Amino acid sequence: MTTAEPVVATLGRPAPVPDSGAWSGVRWALLRDLQLALRSRAELGVQLLFYVIVVSLFPLATTPEKNQLALMGPGVLWVAALLASLLSLPRLFASDFADGTLEQMALSPYPLPALVSGKMVAHWLTTGLPIVVLAPLLGLQYGIDGEALAALAVALLIGTPILSLLGAIGAALTLGLRGGGSLLALLVLPLCVPVLIFGAGTVDAVHAGLGAAANLSLLGAGLLVAIVGAPLAASAAVRISLD
């Protein structure tokens, strides 16, 4: 039953040049990571549940007073988003590193930054996007009014990808280290401070009548810088970890 000869015989034919396009690389990593995420849906659920629980704990621990809740709500939603995104970051490269996929990715003809970008997009789609969708619902819990809620959702929509992008750099840097998970948090959390300040400040700006435009523009600028820089930085870190 073994037909041992190679199925695609190359005798007398020059070897086909492999595809090395950046977009094909992004697509490969994105589709594979989404496929893997769909196979382990429970992990995604855990993370979303973590977000909901953290957000719900604050009113219990502080005050049920409506005005104060509305005041601290945006900040709580942002910090919880940051923590929830941090929860899944250690696994972003670790499983690929452990089973050897990462070295195959580094040896693939696709540019490594493209493959890493695909993984970052998949991380945001599976962790950031659900948070963005849930946040307005949880914001109602805090009595945040409609206009501010909309600004908060838009700020999260722009800000959470930055968290995934910056987090991926940290995840790549801490690959193969013992206690990498906690080190990752120490590395990434300070980097996320500007995102947190401008993100949570969006609602304050709306309440103060200044409009959300300034904060959202700054977040957008941050996102653009992260989109350009983070894949390069993360793939450099991946290569170092493989050496």
Add this chain to the structure above:
Amino acid sequence: MLEAIDLAARRGYARLFSSLSFRVEPGCALFITGANGTGKTTLLRILAGLGAPFAGTVRWRGVDVAPFAQRLREDVVYGGHLPALKDELSAEENLATLVALMGETVAPANLRDALASVSLDRQASLPARALSQGQRRRLGLARLTLTHRPLWLLDEPATALDTAGIALLKRLLTGHLERGGCALVATHQPLELPAAHVRALALS
């Protein structure tokens, strides 16, 4: 085709090998032998471009290649200790994913044929976690049949393979050499290949 010039490697402060030079021509295989810890895997990783040598250069098709060079990545298939399989995906999905990562397209029918050629056709839809060590290795062999890379770097490919699997590995290597490919194989068990162009490199 592949040249190593004065390669040296260390692990920490320990010197693994130095002034290592060799040349592998098209249609030739180089078997790298040596006791544990003599640097067989390190040498293969350097040649694959996964790490920089402590000294020396690697030359592929007449051009010096740095680690992760595009020229090399388009021509090499590296089969390391780690199988690069995802437990959640089926054998067939794993194979398709790995071949796609190498920038090559493969029709589903060819995928099935490749699985059949390594006797994994009945396990095609089993998740990879249910495969035995030998079957995981065979999946790696199936990848070799589907890609068209001229340079094969295989690290202990015979590990966990049964006699039929080793025979299959030998047939694949022979076919590859006959088509003018290069192969470097780190191995403990000697694989007797009928091809005349087999050389041995002993690390000590």
